[in-house]
Amino acid sequence: MRLYIKLSRNNKNIPYNYQHLLTGTIHKWIGENNTEHGKKSLYSFSWLQNTDSSKSGINLTSNSYFFISAYDEQLIKRITKGILDDPTTFCGSQVVDIQIKEVPEFSNAERFMMNSPILIRRRDGDKVKHITFKDKNFNDLLTENLKGKLSDVGLNSNGVTVELDPSYAFPKTKLVDYKGIENKTTLAPVIIRGTPEQIAFAWTVGLGNSTGIGFGAVK
Missing domain, CATH: 3.30.70.1900 (Alpha-Beta Plaits)
Incomplete structure (x- = not known):
């Protein structure tokens, strides 16, 4: 299962090395009793998509998003609940829309x-x-x-x-x-x-x- 997460524009430049900020936000959404720390990860997430870059950092656009995929559907549901409870991310941006996509049918x-x-x-x-x-x-x-x-x-x-x-x-x-x-x-x-x-x-x-x-x- 995959969750597409659309973001609002930021009000402070996002550093180019922002991965730890995105990771921290996801763990915040997973919430307390987070058993994912230290385990072999059975989930993945993309980098920020549809962004603008400048010498001072990255800025989100009206079409910016990222996605999270997980083998365990309960983890996706837990993250979704975390977003609804607290949609903030970092650098002044927050979640404005979420869409769930089922796993496509693949060939061999x-x-x-x-x-x-x-x-x-x-x-x-x-x-x-x-x-x-x-x-x-x-x-x-x-x-x-x-x-x-x-x-x-x-x-x-x-x-x-x-x-x-x-x-x-x-x-x-x-x-x-x-x-x-x-x-x-x-x-x-x-x-x-x-x-x-x-x-x-x-x-x-x-x-x-x-x-x-x-x-x-x-x-």
Whole structure:
């Protein structure tokens, strides 16, 4: 299930590194007894869409929005209630409209654009390495991550694969600062092959690591 959240204009410039503000707002809406902290996230959310940029930051327009998707429909309902109780977000903006979208019907192979970049992390001794499309094992690790999430909820993970679209000519890396930590990420369309149920799950929970702080949201 996916929740599209339309926002009012802000009255103070939004910083470019705003992900932590969006994350904090979502956790505020989830409310007390929040069991999502520290767990492998089975939800994802996009970056802000339809915005204007300037040297001093980002400004929302009359068409600005973002979305949240979750495997657990109860989480979406909980967030919806949180929005109704307190629609404020940050920098003077607030929610002006919410729309719920059910999971679409998918085939056995789908191409998706990304609404936020993909982060893949692996520990290498005492260091954490960020894997991008430039690394040969990127597709394998992306698939492994999705299989792990499928298994966590008891869904069949056999046969599912994720790869960057090999026909896309302009994949790129993007350095994303999250609360002072620089994350090397990948921006490019992906192709997911598997059962319609597996693909629907990926559309909902996102791809890669740290979907719960705004990475890997599937459009």
